[in-house]
Amino acid sequence: MNQKKSSFMFFLNLGLTFTLVGIIISFFIFSYEKNYKKDNFTVYAQAAPQKVAFSGSIDGALQVESAIREVVNKNMDAVVNISTEIEARQTEQDRYADEFFRFFFGDQVPRQRRNQRSLGSGFIVNEDGYVLSNYHVVKGATKIMVLLYGETEELPAKLIGYDEAYDLALLQIEANRTFPYVxxxxxxxxxxxxxxxxxxxxxxxxxxxxxxxxxxxxxxxxxxxxxxxxxxxxxxxxxxxxxxxxxxxxxxxxxxxxxxxxxxxxxxxxxxxxx
Missing domain, CATH: 2.40.10.10 (Trypsin-like serine proteases)
Structure with missing residues (x-):
């Protein structure tokens, strides 16, 4: 009889122990859901503005892009393409060929000039069509032409002055009109x-x-x-x-x-x- 009573008490105590453990675990789970997870969600909610920072960097890039486009739109019309014709120097081979023809035919065969074309850039500095460029762009040129942005016909230009030491040249477009300038x-x-x-x-x-x-x-x-x-x-x-x-x-x-x-x-x- 005592043995049965002891067994009963053992299982009763064991059941109460499991019940108590279950209550304690449930308490901690409830506390975790209420406090820890809530804090976790709060942290993630605070981390979300990182996307705003990324958007800000794009906005900064767009501002730079806008500034560049403004520079280009404001100045494109004042930048010119310069083309020149330069009389090429006669090579030794050309000189001997000319002497050969003159020996047999005299001066009946006219000597041909050999022209070379060169390209460069420049920019207009006032409404009268004065253009700054490098001197090496127009050095030795027998003919200078400029082409304005959006136009198809070249305009003649003349060399006004230059400074070879600084590699600077001042041209003037020969046209009776006003020009955009930088x-x-x-x-x-x-x-x-x-x-x-x-x-x-x-x-x-x-x-x-x-x-x-x-x-x-x-x-x-x-x-x-x-x-x-x-x-x-x-x-x-x-x-x-x-x-x-x-x-x-x-x-x-x-x-x-x-x-x-x-x-x-x-x-x-x-x-x-x-x-």
Missing amino acids: ALGDSDAIEPGEFAIAIGNPYGLNNTVTFGIVSAKGRSDVGANRYQRYIQTDVAINPGNSGGPLFNIYGQVIGINTLIYSTSGGNIGIGFATP
């Missing part, structure tokens, strides 16, 4: 890291826009011309860009694109502009 900025005020925009005619591709930064200023070790305070930029500059403008983000000209470092003849991200 605003000139303060090249001394620029700093490395600032945005820079070039408009020009690389390889004859009219009014090409490229974008980058000012890499350095006051470069004195480029080994070209006497002028030694160039603006260095990573803006893409290629043959045909010479003489074209380099703008700041405000749409003001801060330099004239002049030369590049290159092993291939094309852009490698090291260009120089005359301030």
Whole structure:
């Protein structure tokens, strides 16, 4: 009888123990649902604004894009394509050929001039059609023509003056009309890291826009011309860009694109502009 009573009490105590354990576990689960999970959801809700920060970076990029487009739209009409004709120098082979014909035919066969065409860029600086460019773009030219953005007919231009040491040339378009022109900025005020925009005619591709930064200023070790305070930029500059403008983000000209470092003849991200 006592043995049965002991067994009964054992199972009763065991049942009460499991019941108590179940109550304790339920209490902790309830507390977890009420407090910990709620806090977790609150943390995730606070983390959501990260998307807003990402959106802000896109907004910043769009603002830069808008500023570049404004610079381009404001100045595109004032950037010109310059084409020149240059009388080629006679080679030794050509000279001997001419002497051969003159020996047999005298001067009956006229000597032909050999002209070469060259392309470059420039920009109009006042409404009278004065154009700034590099001197090497027009050096030795027997004929200078300019093409304005959106037009199909070239206009003649004449060389007004030049400074070979600074590689600068001033032209005037010979046409009885007023012209759009650029605003000139303060090249001394620029700093490395600032945005820079070039408009020009690389390889004859009219009014090409490229974008980058000012890499350095006051470069004195480029080994070209006497002028030694160039603006260095990573803006893409290629043959045909010479003489074209380099703008700041405000749409003001801060330099004239002049030369590049290159092993291939094309852009490698090291260009120089005359301030």
